[in-house]
Amino acid sequence: MGGYAGQILYVNLTSGAIEKKPLDMDFARKHIGGLGFGATIYLDLIKNHPVDFDPLSELNPFVLMTGPLTGMKMNGVARWTVCSKSPLTGFYGDSNVGGFFGAQLKFAGYDGIVITGKAAVPSYLYINDDIVEIRTAEPYWGKDVYTVTDALKEDLKEGQKSGQALVIGPAGERMVKFASIINNKGHAAGRTGMGAVWGSKQLKAIYVNGTGKIKIAKPEALDELRAELKELYADSIGIMALHSAGTATHMDVGIIGGDIPIKNWQQTEWDDIDDIGPTVIEEKIFAGHKTCFGCGVACKKSAEVKEGPFQMEKGPGPEYETIATFGSMCLNSNIESIAKANEICNRYGMDTITCGSTIAFAIECFENGLITEKDTDGLRLTWGNSDAIVKMTEKIGKQEGFGAILSLGSAKAADHIGGIARDFLTTVKGLEAPMHDPRSAHGYGLAYAVSPRGACHEASLTFEAEGGLIFIPEIPELSADLPEGSEDRAQLNVACQDYGMFFSNCAIFCNLGGSPLNATQAIDMVNHVTGFDYTLDEILKIGRRLWYLKRGLTNLFGARAKDDRLPNRLMTVLEAGPTEGSVPDMDRMLAEFYELRGFNAEGVPEKQILESVGLPELAGLLHL
Amino acid sequence: MGMFKTTEEFEKVIVGFFQLVGNTPIIADKLLESKMVIRFTYTDPDLVVVVDCAGEKTEVRPHDTETKAVVEMTMSSDIAHRFWFGMVNLTKALTRKEMVAKGPIPKVLKLLPAIKPSYAMYPQYLDANGFGQYNITKAYTPPTA
Numbered sequence: 001m002g003g004y005a006g007q008i009l010y011v012n013l014t015s016g017a018i019e020k021k022p023l024d025m026d027f028a029r030k031h032i033g034g035l036g037f038g039a040t041i042y043l044d045l046i047k048n049h050p051v052d053f054d055p056l057s058e059l060n061p062f063v064l065m066t067g068p069l070t071g072m073k074m075n076g077v078a079r080w081t082v083c084s085k086s087p088l089t090g091f092y093g094d095s096n097v098g099g100f101f102g103a104q105l106k107f108a109g110y111d112g113i114v115i116t117g118k119a120a121v122p123s124y125l126y127i128n129d130d131i132v133e134i135r136t137a138e139p140y141w142g143k144d145v146y147t148v149t150d151a152l153k154e155d156l157k158e159g160q161k162s163g164q165a166l167v168i169g170p171a172g173e174r175m176v177k178f179a180s181i182i183n184n185k186g187h188a189a190g191r192t193g194m195g196a197v198w199g200s201k202q203l204k205a206i207y208v209n210g211t212g213k214i215k216i217a218k219p220e221a222l223d224e225l226r227a228e229l230k231e232l233y234a235d236s237i238g239i240m241a242l243h244s245a246g247t248a249t250h251m252d253v254g255i256i257g258g259d260i261p262i263k264n265w266q267q268t269e270w271d272d273i274d275d276i277g278p279t280v281i282e283e284k285i286f287a288g289h290k291t292c293f294g295c296g297v298a299c300k301k302s303a304e305v306k307e308g309p310f311q312m313e314k315g316p317g318p319e320y321e322t323i324a325t326f327g328s329m330c331l332n333s334n335i336e337s338i339a340k341a342n343e344i345c346n347r348y349g350m351d352t353i354t355c356g357s358t359i360a361f362a363i364e365c366f367e368n369g370l371i372t373e374k375d376t377d378g379l380r381l382t383w384g385n386s387d388a389i390v391k392m393t394e395k396i397g398k399q400e401g402f403g404a405i406l407s408l409g410s411a412k413a414a415d416h417i418g419g420i421a422r423d424f425l426t427t428v429k430g431l432e433a434p435m436h437d438p439r440s441a442h443g444y445g446l447a448y449a450v451s452p453r454g455a456c457h458e459a460s461l462t463f464e465a466e467g468g469l470i471f472i473p474e475i476p477e478l479s480a481d482l483p484e485g486s487e488d489r490a491q492l493n494v495a496c497q498d499y500g501m502f503f504s505n506c507a508i509f510c511n512l513g514g515s516p517l518n519a520t521q522a523i524d525m526v527n528h529v530t531g532f533d534y535t536l537d538e539i540l541k542i543g544r545r546l547w548y549l550k551r552g553l554t555n556l557f558g559a560r561a562k563d564d565r566l567p568n569r570l571m572t573v574l575e576a577g578p579t580e581g582s583v584p585d586m587d588r589m590l591a592e593f594y595e596l597r598g599f600n601a602e603g604v605p606e607k608q609i610l611e612s613v614g615l616p617e618l619a620g621l622l623h624l
Numbered sequence: 625m626g627m628f629k630t631t632e633e634f635e636k637v638i639v640g641f642f643q644l645v646g647n648t649p650i651i652a653d654k655l656l657e658s659k660m661v662i663r664f665t666y667t668d669p670d671l672v673v674v675v676d677c678a679g680e681k682t683e684v685r686p687h688d689t690e691t692k693a694v695v696e697m698t699m700s701s702d703i704a705h706r707f708w709f710g711m712v713n714l715t716k717a718l719t720r721k722e723m724v725a726k727g728p729i730p731k732v733l734k735l736l737p738a739i740k741p742s743y744a745m746y747p748q749y750l751d752a753n754g755f756g757q758y759n760i761t762k763a764y765t766p767p768t769a
Contacts, residue, residue, distance in 0.1 A: 237718045237729050244730030252736040256710050256743070274737040468716020515719075578710060 002217035003068030003530040004028055005106040008037075009132060011125060013201050014058060014117030018132050023111055029532055032506035032542060033067035033111065034081045035094055039549050041065075041114055042083055047617060051556050055085040055093075055193075056175055056200035058118035064105075064206075065112035067508035068530045071103035071214045071293065074226065075233060076513025077525075078103060078292035081505065085557060086192040087200075088177040088354065088409050089430035089454050092553035095180075095194050096458065098292035098510060099187025104164040107210025115201065122173075124205040126156070128163070129212065137204035144347040145169040145182045146315070152207050163209030169349030171397045172199040176407040178354035182346060186300065186316025187292065190351035192431065192453050217531030225524055229517070233296070236516045238469055242299040243289075245278035247320035247512070252277050254320075258440040258578030259467075261433075262328040263383065264360040265426055265569050268437060268577040272333035276323050285339045287314045297513040303339045310340035310390060318342035318352070324435035325356025330363055330389055337386035341393045348397030354409055357432035359392055361410040362402075364424040370417050377401035425567050429454035429559060438570055438584050441466045443482075443489035443496075445571075445584030446593060449564045450493070452550035460547075461500035462493050464511055474519040474536055475499055486585035490592035501543035501550075545613045548605055551597075552618040561603030564590060626702040627758065631669040634701045637755050638666075639686050641708065642675055644749055645742050646682030654738035655682055658731065663693035666701045695727035709761060710743035 010019040031037050045061040046053075053059035062084045069077035080102030086093025105113070108129050115125075119134065122141040126133045140148045145167050153162040164183060172179035172195030179195030180188040189195075198204070216222055233239050241249040251273065254260045258268035274280065281301075290300035303317030318326070318338050326332060326341045345352045359381075365371045366381035373380060377395070379388045379402075395403025405413050411430045414421040426433045431454025438445030443466040444457065451459035464470040465478050466489075472478035477495035482488055499519065503509050507526050509517065517525075523534055571583050593599075598609035610619035628634035645651050655677040664673045674688040685691070699707075703722050706712045714736075717723040725732060750759045 237725055238715065240729040241733055245733070249733060252733060253714050255740070256736070257713060277737055279734055279737065468713045468719050471719050 001025060001531045002215040003526075004033075005066075005109050005111045005212070005214065007110050009110045009113045009127070011113060011115050011132075011134065012117045013115060013119040013123065013134065013203060016134055018134070020110075020132070028068075028530075030542070031546075032502065032526070032539075033070075034065050034096075034506045034508040035083060035550070036501075036506035036542065036546050037112060038063040038065040038081055038083045038094070039092075039546060039553060043549065043553060043618065045114070045116065047621060053085070055087040055090065056196060058116075058201065060085045060197060060200070062115040062194070062197050062201070063112065064115075066102040066106055067506060068526060069507055069509070071106040072216075072529060073294035074525070075229070075295050075297050076510035076515075077508065078295055079504075079508040079510055080105070081508060082181065082189050082194050084194055084197045086453065087175065087196040088193040091429055091452070091454065091557045091559050092550055093192030093194065093453050094550070095189035095191050096504060096508070097183065097187055097189040098295075099164075099183035100293045101164045101166045101183040101187070101206075101208065103293040104208045104210050106214055107212050108208050109210065109212055113206070115203065118200065119202040122202045122204055124152075124203065124207060127206065127208040127210075129210060137202075140204050141173065142170060145349050146185050146347050148205060149182075149185055152205060156207055156209070158209070161209070163207055165205055165207050167205045167349070168195040168198045168203075169347055169397070171348040171350045171407070172196055173204070174399050174407075175199045176348075176350060176396065176399060177409045177412070178351040180349050180351050182349055186290070186346055188346070188351070191353065191456065193351070195349050216529055218528040222525070222528040225521065225528060229521065232516050238515055239297055239513075242297055242512055245282070246299045246301045246317075248278045248281055248301070248318075248323055250320045251323060254436070256578065259437050260324055260328055261426075261435055261437055263331050264329055264364045264424060265437070268440070268574060268579055270328060270331070272331075273328060275333040276327040276335050276338060280335055281317070284335050285317060287317070290316065292510070292513075295510070295513050299512055303342070305336045305339055308336060309387065310334070310336040312340050312343045315343055316346055321435050322352040322356065325353055325360065326389060326393075329356060329360035329435070331383040332386045332389055333384065334386040337390050340390050344390065344393045344397060348394075350397060353434055354432045355393060355396060357426055358396070358406050358410040358413060359389055361421075361424050361426070362392070362406055362413070365417055365421050368420070370419045370421050371402070375402055423568060426569050427455060427567060428565070429554070429563050431455050433567075433570060434458075436463055436467070437579060438566065439574065439579040439582045442486040442582075442584035442589070443492050445566055445586060446489050446493050446589040447496070448570075449566055449586065449590065450551075450593060452554040458504065458511055459500075460493065461496040461503060461511065464515060465496050466492060469512075469515045472499065472519050486589050489584075489589050490596055493589075493593060494596050497547045498540045498543040501546040502539040505546060506542065541613070545615060548610055548613050548615055549618060552605060552610065552615065552622055555604050555622055556618075559603070561599075561601065564603055626668045626700060627705060628669055628701050631671050634666065634669055635671055635673075635686055637750070637758060638671070638701075638704065639673060639684055640753060641746060641749050642673065642684040644745065645739070646675070646684060648741070648745070650741055651738055652682050655735065656680070658735060658738075660695060660731065660735070661691060661693045662695045662697060662732075663688070663691070664704070665696065665698045666704055667698070668700045668702070671701070693727070695725060695732050698724040705758065706760070708742060708746040711760075
């Protein structure tokens with residue numbers, strides 16, 4: 001067998017107990033890896049306790065898992081996953097991230113880490129191959145992500161070789177509800193507030209240094225596949241675009257069809273959009289290409305602002321989602337300020353989608369007189385006020401003044417502000433929607449509505465399939481030429497969930513770097529690395545089971561049909577622009593989806609459905 | 625059979641539009657800055673058009689198969705037609721090879737902001753030049769005798 005490191009690390013921060021458990025290969029075969037492992041282990045840890053525990057209490061486990069491909073020197077496979085109960089939504093939360101940490105963890109001999117309990121004092125986990133210790137984080141507590149990343153690497157390096165640091169910033173320590181966990185300063189497990197879970201456990205960082213290697217079960221077959229893929233990648237226009245300008249390319253492409261939310265989702269056209277597009281980025285802030293472990297796509301870009309009010313040292317640059325949330329959403333056409341806001345989010349450790357969206361929401365509250373400069377500590381939160389946007393970002397990280405209110409996320413901030421503030425929300429299940437407008441592609445609307453973690457374009461492959469980035473000829477729904485509108489979007493979503501759980505949740509392909517692959521190539525890669533003999537039918541069954549597991553966890557934490565709705569803001573008909581007159585037919589899509597997935601009227605999968613996909617324990621918990 | 629029945633008809637429409645775009649300063653200035661020479665090879669009906677931005681003004685040359693182009697783009701006339709309405713999902717068209725592009729793709733993508741105004745121009749151009757039957761943004765009313 002290959003692909004796996006062969007052990008899972010269990011760390012109890014309360015007792016200090018550290019246990020290394022061998023990875024059961026039957027378990028590996030059944031769940032593949034990533035969230036297939038993570039969500040299964042998570043359910044196992046909470047199933048015997050009341051489920052209404054506080055996500056910020058020691059009762060909330062945290063699970064970090066790599067996949068069988070993590071650590072391979074190939075395009076689009078550097079990723080790994082985390083899951084826990086989300087402090088932002090109160091439901092199941094997870095996040096998927098690239099960078100270098102996952103590879104290094106496997107080289108140290110571990111496929112994942114399960115963390116329970118809460119440390120008595122600020123701590124970090126030190127892993128150096130077989131040596132695993134819980135150490136005091138006193139010297140690092142209170143310091144930002146960049147400082148701690150550099151310090152850990154310097155303090156713990158052996159000779160010239162440094163390991164990888166996974167770190168929370170001051171936002172995580174203060175339990176900002178959308179705090180992230182960050183590797184190498186810019187690779188963020190951002191969505192759903194996993195950094196706050198670490199903060200509640202007083203876990204500042206995990207440092208890992210590994211010297212081992214991962215075995216490949218069928219190296220010759222993998223080499224042949226690599227040769228085939230080399231040509232595929234060389235011819236892929238999507239990959240060329242990502243390599244050249246990164247995800248910011250979408251600023252130029254997405255605007256054509258009305259995909260980019262502008263002015264807190266009130267419009268899809270804006271004269272200043274090119275001021276935050278890839279050409280201006282290259283002229284004003286671009287400072288080099290970056291990548292994840294082993295990936296030649298290199299879609300990450302560095303940024304630097306050499307002078308002016310938004311000066312920042314060279315570091316990770318803003319990606320598309322960040323450019324849109326802090327830019328078009330706020331009518332902010334100053335790209336340097338967006339780079340600065342991104343840097344603040346990275347240093348404090350905050351999700352840029354929730355942070356930027358929450359500021360756009362607050363601007364609309366300000367413009368409508370629901371809050372004033374008295375509330376905002378003197379900041380004029382007006383459309384396009386780049387200075388105020390950057391200052392408010394920092395206040396959120398510090399939980400200072402009005403920043404403390406916004407650090408709860410927009411949904412809870414709306415409850416605090418009152419009045420018509422909720423009309424300006426863009427959340428599903430408490431998670432702010434990403435920067436892709438369902439009025440331009442109706443299937444996104446259903447994807448956001450039923451995603452277990454809340455509004456998310458990467459919770460399945462609907463964004464990639466309906467948006468056109470992937471083409472999977474082996475799966476009819478993922479290669480069909482769908483008519484415009486809401487027709488057949490329920491079937492599309494089901495197929496995108498089942499295949500997506502395999503692709504980007506279990507095998508953990510990158511949805512961007514892995515986009516040229518068809519299903520045969522993706523499955524072959526997993527088989528050649530692991531030595532398993534998965535078929536398309538089998539991986540779809542595994543994917544389906546994981547999707548029901550994640551949905552069931554969210555149901556277990558209280559989500560019901562009423563939580564599967566899009567906010568009014570995303571359902572408002574626009575009177576101009578590419579999406580003029582178009583809104584998703586949510587009633588139709590939800591009814592079809594519930595039927596296909598075997599949900600009852602409450603939005604809970606029927607008991608026999610859960611049993612039939614191999615989740616009898618979950619069925620028992622949901623249907624007492 | 626696509627929307628255009630003959631090469632001649634498609635040529636009149638697309639070449640005329642490229643000339644209009646090439647003479648519209650807000651777009652043309654940026655095209656000329658790029659120095660790009662693009663050959664469009666259309667199918668159903670077949671037509672080759674070179675848009676040459678390497679000189680002092682944009683030149684549009686139908687049937688030019690000789691010029692060495694920087695970028696070669698191949699697509700059906702229907703895809704081309706829908707593209708100029710802003711109705712083509714570019715990502716999907718490229719992924720599914722409905723549009724095939726060869727050459728320095730990032731440079732081509734950088735032209736997207738420059739040509740944005742042309743999406744609004746195309747239906748107006750069709751209506752103003754007797755090609756109203758191809759304007760798919762409105763119900764077509766045939767001209768009365």
